[in-house]
Structures are given as structure tokens and as C-alpha cells.
Amino acid sequence: MAGLLQVLVLLVLLAAAWRPLGDWMARVYTDEQDWAVERVLYRLVRVDPRSEQRASTYAVAILAFSFAGIVLLYLMQRLQSLLPWSFDRGPVEAGIAFNTAISFVTNTNWQSYVPETTLGHAVQMAGLTVQNFVSAAVGMAVAVALVRGFVRSRTDRLGNAWVDIVRGCTRILLPIAAVAAVALIATGVIMSLRAGVDVIGVDGRPSTIALAPTASQESIKELGTNGGGILNANSAHPFENPNPVSNLLEIFLLLVIPVSLTRTFGRMVGSMRQGVSLLAVMAGLWTAMLAVIWTAEARSASFAGANLEGKEVRFGIPASALWANSTTGTSTGAVNSMHDSFSAFGGGGALLNMLFSEMTPGGVGTGLYSILVVAIVAVFLAGLMVGRTPEYLGKRLGRREVTCAVVVVLTMPALVLLGTGLAIALPATAEAMTNSGPHGLSEVMYAYASASNNNGSAFGGLTVTSGFFQTTLGIAMLLGRFLPIVAVLALAGLLARQPRVAPSSGTLSTGTPLFSVLVAGTIVLVAAITFLPALALSPLAEGLA
Amino acid sequence: MTSTTTSHGEPGIEEVSHESAVTGRQLRRQAGAAVRVLLVLTVLCGVLYPAAIWGVSRLPGLYANAEGSVLPSGGSSLIGIDPVAADPAADPWFHTRPSASAPDDAVAGLGPADATTSGGSNLGAAAEDLGTAVEERRAAIAARDGVDPATIPPDALTASGSGLDPQISPAYAAQQVPRVVRVTGLPEDRVRALVADATDGRTLGVLGEPRVDVPELNASLVTAAIGIR
Numbered sequence: 001m002a003g004l005l006q007v008l009v010l011l012v013l014l015a016a017a018w019r020p021l022g023d024w025m026a027r028v029y030t031d032e033q034d035w036a037v038e039r040v041l042y043r044l045v046r047v048d049p050r051s052e053q054r055a056s057t058y059a060v061a062i063l064a065f066s067f068a069g070i071v072l073l074y075l076m077q078r079l080q081s082l083l084p085w086s087f088d089r090g091p092v093e094a095g096i097a098f099n100t101a102i103s104f105v106t107n108t109n110w111q112s113y114v115p116e117t118t119l120g121h122a123v124q125m126a127g128l129t130v131q132n133f134v135s136a137a138v139g140m141a142v143a144v145a146l147v148r149g150f151v152r153s154r155t156d157r158l159g160n161a162w163v164d165i166v167r168g169c170t171r172i173l174l175p176i177a178a179v180a181a182v183a184l185i186a187t188g189v190i191m192s193l194r195a196g197v198d199v200i201g202v203d204g205r206p207s208t209i210a211l212a213p214t215a216s217q218e219s220i221k222e223l224g225t226n227g228g229g230i231l232n233a234n235s236a237h238p239f240e241n242p243n244p245v246s247n248l249l250e251i252f253l254l255l256v257i258p259v260s261l262t263r264t265f266g267r268m269v270g271s272m273r274q275g276v277s278l279l280a281v282m283a284g285l286w287t288a289m290l291a292v293i294w295t296a297e298a299r300s301a302s303f304a305g306a307n308l309e310g311k312e313v314r315f316g317i318p319a320s321a322l323w324a325n326s327t328t329g330t331s332t333g334a335v336n337s338m339h340d341s342f343s344a345f346g347g348g349g350a351l352l353n354m355l356f357s358e359m360t361p362g363g364v365g366t367g368l369y370s371i372l373v374v375a376i377v378a379v380f381l382a383g384l385m386v387g388r389t390p391e392y393l394g395k396r397l398g399r400r401e402v403t404c405a406v407v408v409v410l411t412m413p414a415l416v417l418l419g420t421g422l423a424i425a426l427p428a429t430a431e432a433m434t435n436s437g438p439h440g441l442s443e444v445m446y447a448y449a450s451a452s453n454n455n456g457s458a459f460g461g462l463t464v465t466s467g468f469f470q471t472t473l474g475i476a477m478l479l480g481r482f483l484p485i486v487a488v489l490a491l492a493g494l495l496a497r498q499p500r501v502a503p504s505s506g507t508l509s510t511g512t513p514l515f516s517v518l519v520a521g522t523i524v525l526v527a528a529i530t531f532l533p534a535l536a537l538s539p540l541a542e543g544l545a
Numbered sequence: 546m547t548s549t550t551t552s553h554g555e556p557g558i559e560e561v562s563h564e565s566a567v568t569g570r571q572l573r574r575q576a577g578a579a580v581r582v583l584l585v586l587t588v589l590c591g592v593l594y595p596a597a598i599w600g601v602s603r604l605p606g607l608y609a610n611a612e613g614s615v616l617p618s619g620g621s622s623l624i625g626i627d628p629v630a631a632d633p634a635a636d637p638w639f640h641t642r643p644s645a646s647a648p649d650d651a652v653a654g655l656g657p658a659d660a661t662t663s664g665g666s667n668l669g670a671a672a673e674d675l676g677t678a679v680e681e682r683r684a685a686i687a688a689r690d691g692v693d694p695a696t697i698p699p700d701a702l703t704a705s706g707s708g709l710d711p712q713i714s715p716a717y718a719a720q721q722v723p724r725v726v727r728v729t730g731l732p733e734d735r736v737r738a739l740v741a742d743a744t745d746g747r748t749l750g751v752l753g754e755p756r757v758d759v760p761e762l763n764a765s766l767v768t769a770a771i772g773i774r
Contacts, residue, residue, distance in 0.1 A: 233663035236706030244753025316754035461667035
């Protein structure tokens with residue numbers, strides 16, 4: 001009962017933020033004026049904020065920015081001994097540095113290292129924290145570019161990628177993250193530049209407790225749906241998430257932008273119904289999956305009488321299930337309990353959330369563009385079934401538009417199935433698993449689903465430090481991020497060029513409950529068709545055994 | 546970058562031409578802008594922002610939290626590092642949960658965690674190894690507290706996600722009270738009162754779970770029974 005009320009409190013907070021934040025973000029991306037600090041910034045980087053880019057240039061800008069981010073982050077890790085606050089933690093090994101650079105630039109934040117013993121504070125702040133911000137800003141920029149594709153007509157311009165990225169940071173992410181970081185410190189989250197603190201326990205034993213500049217990264221880690229912990233146990237660590245209040249705040253932060261972007265979308269296309277119908281899909285699937293994960297965890301006795309292995313007492317089952325559902329339904333991947341130790345259906349539910357391609361409500365920006373792409377596929381399918389003209393928001397969906405959409409939809413399943421299949425075929429993989437049998441397969445499949453969806457959570461029992469995993473998971477993260485981004489921007493360009501068509505009697509009515517059902521059905525159907533055979537061998541086999 | 550500049554910097558990062566392919570010149574321009582934007586945002590989000598938050602964390606009400614909530618009596622109120630009883634028969638402490646980071650010689654993660662790192666066991670809920678560990682923990686805890694192995698609460702038998710969980714369920718605290726009373730010689734009412742002081746219900750009645758804070762409880766035990774150390 002208290003658990004349900006806790007969910008209710010979260011939903012009330014999200015509902016309260018939806019309107020002001022959604023409207024604010026719409027203003028941010030349509031504002032003709034620059035802030036004074038932004039004008040200084042544009043002058044420094046020699047970008048004309050009033051010039052606009054075509055889809056191809058917009059895509060080149062995003063790709064170049066991300067590539068530069070990977071190179072800088074890789075170099076910072078390799079040269080960390082030269083940076084302050086590195087505490088003799090030494091240069092990061094090449095494979096880990098490669099994987100980590102890609103991981104944080106792609107908004108995945110998959111971690112194949114123990115942060116508190118591997119990375120110094122300079123890399124954490126000037127390297128990882130920066131990518132926590134800008135990878136989220138990139139996601140929002142791409143989503144907004146797609147929305148502009150629907151809004152605009154007869155133009156080849158989608159906006160200016162640099163302005164969209166900068167404004168995402170200065171007007172949305174930085175202000176909210178700063179307030180949240182201070183609030184988190186007030187709840188007990190640490191913010192220290194020391195390596196650790198030496199303490200004497202009550203029994204006289206000395207020990208050392210690791211410290212880090214946590215709060216500033218914790219807030220953007222959730223707000224930007226990044227998820228990379230500054231400490232190994234992530235948000236299960238008492239210093240990252242000390243109590244139920246910080247826990248609720250962190251769940252709120254990781255959901256608030258993806259949820260509110262539906263209003264931003266509605267406002268920009270001039271029809272709030274369109275945004276609400278997508279929000280309904282997100283909320284419906286989120287609720288259904290919460291019920292699955294929560295029930296599975298609550299019913300699992302495991303060996304101890306209740307499945308508390310990998311869970312913290314202050315959160316218990318309800319707050320752990322709520323977090324797991326929210327972190328895998330977005331692209332966050334932060335954890336407040338260890339998913340590998342969940343019951344078969346509980347962990348399977350978290351996996352399925354990612355296999356839905358993360359749009360319940362999805363990552364910052366990625367959630368909105370992913371669900372818009374599925375909406376396009378749904379409109380197209382409905383057109384085939386009942387003979388309606390495939391139009392969405394006044395744009396015709398022709399062969400090229402649908403091709404782009406299908407590339408987005410199929411990239412992730414292809415990467416997950418190919419990656420998992422390849423890994424399972426290798427004898428060394430069996431040794432990398434903590435668990436064997438169906439649960440071992442779940443560990444591997446979870447890893448590739450997490451990487452390809454840029455989620456970053458893990459069934460942590462899989463040892464992923466081998467060259468094979470570092471490389472293939474790195475490639476899955478790269479392709480899983482940038483193939484869809486390029487296809488989405490190409491789609492945005494095609495849409496922007498079209499004239500708007502007035503709805504006719506043959507147009508499928510979108511922005512209705514029926515349309516929400518159609519979109520949700522498409523999400524479930526695509527996941528079922530592509531993943532049911534693999535799921536039958538992993539969580540389903542384990543859960544039904 | 547030789548073209549004329551305006552107050553907004555260089556006009557036309559974007560060419561006004563109508564060809565849709567990306568030219569080499571555009572590529573170089575965007576690449577240059579990418580590096581410059583990255584560096585500027587690194588200063589803004591990676592230096593100024595954390596520095597500002599760190600500065601705010603020096604304020605009196607926040608400073609103690611920011612540096613790890615270290616207790617005057619030792620340890621941190623947020624990190625559970627299990628005290629080790631020198632003699633198992635004379636064990637005056639409330640113990641935290643098993644930890645995946647406890648040294649290997651401790652029975653299935655009983656014993657002090659390594660607070661320089663953190664993490665869980667990642668054993669699946671149905672994994673045989675977890676079953677073995679739970680049974681080892683069950684036997685060791687039943688012997689320590691002199692209770693029926695079947696009555697031990699689940700949180701006592703499972704390793705936490707962080708390995709540093711400072712809190713236990715009220716049921717696990719209650720199980721340890723008789724032993725603490727016997728060893729410390731404190732009146733049972735007194736120990737129960739200390740446990741009650743260290744117990745938090747759900748925040749606002751709805752958030753999280755009821756819990757007993759072990760570092761705080763052990764610290765108050767030291768004060769109550771001087772010389773138990």
C-alpha cells in the first residue's frame with residue numbers, strides 16, 4: 001500500500017512538472033533571442049546562431065561533435081596521471097578507455113571498470129560529467145529537429161545543431177541539474193574532492209571510505225538519462241542515494257524530461273492531443289511493466305524468504321522495482337539494486353523494457369524521436385490494413401520516409417541478436433558469466449540490449465573486460481546511437497521539404513486513444529516478433545523452469 | 546576562417562548553396578566548430594558547474610553531508626562497515642547485512658565490507674551459489690544470535706546491492722537485542738530504546754521501507770555502555 005502511494009507521489013510530481021517544463025522546452029527551441037551568456041559562447045566558438053542547417057549538415061555537426069567527444073574523453077583517461085586529483089590511479093587501460101569514451105558519448109554509460117579505483121576526479125568532472133550534459137543535449141537536439149520536420153514545410157533547413165546543443169545545456173540541463181545537485185547534497189549525497197576518508201569503526205578497526213565529487217554528477221546522471229555511477233554500486237551506494245527522499249528525487253529526475261518532451265512536441269506541432277496520445281502510450285507501457293517487475297520481485301522468495309539479494313533495506317522491493325522499471329524504460333541505466341539478482345521475470349521485465357527500444361518514456365530526446373518513428377510505422381501499417389492514406393501530422397509517409405523509420409526500428413534488434421549470437425558462439429563467454437544456464441544467456445543478452453539501446457544498466461555478473469566484449473559492446477553502442485540519429489535526421493529533412501497536406505476523410509485520425517493503442521501495439525508487436533525466440537531461451541526458460 | 550565577421554561571429558557556417566551533399570569544406574567547418582563547442586562546454590559543464598556545486602557544498606548545513614556524514618564517534622552514518630567481534634561469544638554489536646565486498650575468509654560475506662569499493666554479488670535469484678551462501682549465512686547468524694535458523698529475516702541472509710548498506714530491518718535488529726543485552730549487561734528496555742531511536746519509519750509514511758541505522762545504533766551503544774570496546 002505504502003509502495004503504491006510512493007508511485008502516486010512520483011506521478012503527481014511528474015504531472016506537476018509536465019506543463020511548465022514542456023512549455024519551457026518548446027520556448028527554448030523556438031526562441032529567436034539568445035541569452036547574453038550564449039552570445040559570448042557563440043562568439044568564442046565562431047558560430048552564427050541565426051544560420052540554419054540542412055539535414056545533412058545537422059547530421060555532420062552531431063557526428064563531428066560526438067567523435068570529438070570520444071577522442072577527448074579517450075585522451076583524458078589515457079593521460080589521467082597528468083591531471084589533478086588522479087590519486088595515482090594511473091592511465092586507464094586502452095580497452096576500458098575506448099569502451100568508456102564511447103559509452104559516455106553515446107549516452108549509454110555502460111561501465112566496465114570500478115570507478116572509485118580507476119578514475120580520478122578530473123576525468124569524472126571535466127570528462128564524464130561533460131558528456132552527461134552534452135550527450136543528453138544531443139538527444140534533445142535530434143528530437144527537436146525531427147519535430148521541426150513535421151512543423152515546417154517547403155524548406156531544407158532544420159535549425160542549427162550548435163544552437164540546439166548549447167541551449168539544451170544552458171537553458172534546460174544546467175539550471176535543473178544545479179538545483180537538483182544542491183537538493184541531493186541536502187539529503188546526504190557527497191560532494192568531496194578528496195579520494196577517501198579514513199575512519200575508525202566502533203570496534204576500533206580503521207578503514208577507508210571512498211569519496212568523490214558525486215552530487216554534481218548524480219543530478220545530471222539522472223536528469224540526462226545517462227546513468228553512469230561515480231561509485232561502483234551506482235545509486236545503490238549510500239553516498240549516491242542515501243535515503244528514500246533522494247531515491248524519489250532521482251527517479252523523478254530521470255523521468256521528467258522524457259515525459260515533459262511529449263508536451264513540448266504537442267506545443268510545437270500546435271496540437272496538444274498529439275503529445276498526450278504519445279504520453280498515454282509511454283504511461284500505459286510503463287505501468288504495465290512496473291506491475292510485471294514489482295509482482296515478480298514481491299513473489300520471489302529466492303532462498304532467504306524474500307529476494308533482497310542486491311537490494312538495499314532503505315528501498316526494499318517496491319522502490320527497487322519502481323527504479324528498475326524507470327531506468328530501463330528510459331535510457332538511464334543507473335541502478336539502485338542489482339538487476340542480475342532479480343527474479344527471472346523481474347530481470348526479464350527490465351530486459352523487455354529495453355527491447356521495446358526504450359520509449360516508456362525513453363531517454364532524453366531519444367524517447368521522443370523513437371516513439372515518433374514507431375508512430376510513423378503504426379500509421380503506415382494502419383494504412384495498409386484499412387486502406388487509409390499514410391499521413392501523420394500533415395505529412396505524407398512515402399517510401400523514403402518509411403524506409404528511414406524502418407532503419408531506426410530495426411537497428412537495435414539487429415545489433416542485439418547478432419551480438420548475443422556471436423558472443424554465445426564463443427567458448428570464452430561461458431567463463432565470463434557468473435550464472436549459468438538460461439540466466440547466463442540473460443546476462444549476455446542483457447549486455448547487448450543495454451549497449452545497443454544506450455541504456456547502460458547491466459546484469460553485472462557478466463565479466464565484460466575481455467577485448468571481445470569491450471570491442472563488440474563498444475560497436476553496438478556506437479551503431480545503436482548514431483545509425484538511428486542519422487536516419488532520424490534524414491527523415492526530418494524529407495518531412496521538412498514536403499508541403500503540409502490538409503487532413504482528408506481518408507486520413508487516419510492520430511492523437512486519439514485508438515491511435516495510442518495502435519502505437520503501443522506496434523511497439524509490443526515488433527519486440528515480440530524479433531525477440532520472442534531469444535527470450536524463450538533466457539528469462540522465460542528460467543522463470544518457467 | 547578568413548571571411549568577414551559580424552558581432553555574432555562568422556556568418557554562414559552553412560553554405561547558401563542548394564546542393565544537398567556535404568562538401569569537404571563544410572565538413573572541415575563543422576569539425577572545427579565541433580571541437581570549439583566541445584571545449585567551451587567542457588569549461589562550462591565540466592569545470593565551472595562542478596566548482597559551483599562544490600562551492601555551495603562548503604556551506605555549513607551541507608558541508609558534513611558533502612564530506613561523507615562522518616560520525617564524531619567514528620565511521621560514517623551512511624556507510625555500514627560491520628564491526629568484528631574479537632570473541633564470537635562476547636559480541637556486543639549490532640551487525641549489518643552480508644557484503645559482497647567482504648574479504649573471502651569471512652563466511653559468505655559476513656564481516657566488514659571493503660569501503661574503498663562497492664557492489665553486489667550479482668548472483669541470480671535462483672543461482673545455486675546464492676543458495677549455498679544463504680545457508681552458510683543462516684547457520685553462522687543462528688549460532689551467533691542463538692536463534693532458530695528458520696526465523697532469520699531475509700535482509701540478514703542477503704548481500705546488499707552496494708555492499709555497504711548501513712541499515713537493517715527492524716526484525717533483524719530485534720533478533721540481535723537479546724545477545725547485545727546479555728553481552729553488554731545493559732537493561733533490555735534501554736537497548737530497545739536505543740534501537741527505537743535508530744529506527745526510521747517510511748518517510749512521510751510512504752517512501753522507502755522501515756529501517757534501523759546500524760552505525761548510529763552502535764555509536765549510541767558505545768555511549769550507553771562505556772567500556773564494551
